[in-house]
Amino acid sequence: MPSIKDVAKHAGVSITTVSRVMNNFPSISESTRKKVFDSIRVLDYHPDYIARSLSKKQSLIIGVIIPDCSHVFFSELIKHIEMTAQNNGYKILLCNSLDDKEKELSYINMLKEKRVDGIIMGSHLINTEAYKSIDKPVITFDRCIDDKIPYIGSDNFTGGVLATKHLIDKGCKRLLHISGSLKLASLANKRSDGFKLTCLENNVSYQIIEYQHAHLTFEYFYSFIEQEVSRFLEDIDGVFCSNDILAYALYVYCLNHNISVPDKMKIIGYDYSQFTRILQNPKITTIAQPIQVLGELLCTNIIHLIEDDPATKIYSQIVAVELIEGTTT
Amino acid sequence: MPSIKDVAKHAGVSITTVSRVMNNFPSISESTRKKVFDSIRVLDYHPDYIARSLSKKQSLIIGVIIPDCSHVFFSELIKHIEMTAQNNGYKILLCNSLDDKEKELSYINMLKEKRVDGIIMGSHLINTEAYKSIDKPVITFDRCIDDKIPYIGSDNFTGGVLATKHLIDKGCKRLLHISGSLKLASLANKRSDGFKLTCLENNVSYQIIEYQHAHLTFEYFYSFIEQEVSRFLEDIDGVFCSNDILAYALYVYCLNHNISVPDKMKIIGYDYSQFTRILQNPKITTIAQPIQVLGELLCTNIIHLIEDDPATKIYSQIVAVELIEGTTT
DNA sequence: CTGAAAGCGCTTACAG
């Protein structure tokens, strides 16, 4: 494998010159530029990025830490992050925290180990303290850690309002919201705020049930519904679910227990991820998160932070959501 | 950010000694070991992996190149690859080729640029030639490029046989197989071989239709069925689909056109990925690929190749598949 | 327009 030295020797110039040609310095004469490019081609030379990283003190790698890349929502989010990274000369190092605090912490240390130039954090178990010792770029998805760490999220509050208003507009009088853990200080909690406020404003009685686990599987949700939700359903005519898999599990539960949807029970989900888009029966009514926009913003903003681009100082952003009406409401 | 120099100064030893402590050399006295560890703790020192990589000539990073990480099958495969990598001290660099030849090629160059120690290749557009100039570890998923490049795959041939036999056992007489492009020299083509052979052995008439695009979306498959498949369906009573999304699209098509499944038409898919496991109606009959095993084997074998582990020389492997009976046959 | 030399932060023979 040829190094810059070999190219320099072959072209009869110094390694400085080779480096300059590689990096498109304007001061190089046409003739030497050509010589060097020829040698590069002949030797099939590719610069060593490890060496480059060491001297430039940048790895051009972004760490992406999420709970689980096989989760429908995150797998799409990652795709758009990666595409955006690629378009900007960065690569991504993928890390699944699997909701394990230790792993989350150890992944954050990638910053101190210079493995990555910045981190996109989509996993939220460790507390604010752990971020204190870090002065390098971090951006979070759907979580506001503190003033210093920017976040990207969709408009969860409005999402909650839209979902709840929709149920009320459809005639629901007694609403239930099934939410992820509200202890985690996730921005997703604002969905619950929007839900509550809308119920209060419309004099609709409501109830909120939290699930704690983050295993977002159908089986988990179905048994959660059987054990923790079913006994309340009799008094309920509309449910706002915090994600679409949960909404589907509830739909199936209702089907299995002769509760007709949407006649007796209206169900609305959240995400509009791939699963929901593929599913044809039912078409789940849901709040669509703009996954592509979220992924792109996460990536472009972490890059701005890394490159300390002063022209673009607004790193935290909230993007709009949209109601998608299906057949479950 | 402290470097090894700072630790050495703080502990009153040489950087060589600090390095030895970091790397668990046995020859260090207990007292200096303690001094060094104390300094590391006090200074919150983390070794620079870029520098380490440069001197050790290994990045401890594995490149994973796939068509699209948001695809249900690949998102799960990646998860298991990443977990296995993590357990063995490696990280993964995720690359979506998006079925773009240029990208595939440029990603392979990560090897020459020392960004990664090895590559797991799950994207198969570029031809054998492109791999000729590479003498570094590559392992492929579901594709046999040449003798020198090991592969991991599931037993596609048996999968094809199992699926076809199942349809025949259920009484089908006129079979159709809808396959991905057979030109790509993918091991998945063996499903089609298994299909053909089983039809011939059982004197069942058959037909094969290929789709060319790799956009594995419901919409693509549905319109493909409308345009290219529907006119043949009248003469068919059983279809073996090369993936579950396609099988679902066909199911929905039949539903929409009053072709009752499984009475008039039996449908079997392939993969048994997350989507299929979540979907409750219908339960698609399918061939389950052992995604976890595949991911683990891909990762452990590329690591063996990277570390040139002579104790474990069998790098190509085929793993067994399983018939999952649902309600579509 | 070009080059010699120092430096990035580690590891690793070599020497004692």
Place this chain on the structure above:
DNA sequence: CTGAAAGCGCTTACAG
């Protein structure tokens, strides 16, 4: 058991 020095393959002031 420990250290001085060379080296990994680049980039970047500095000098001409």
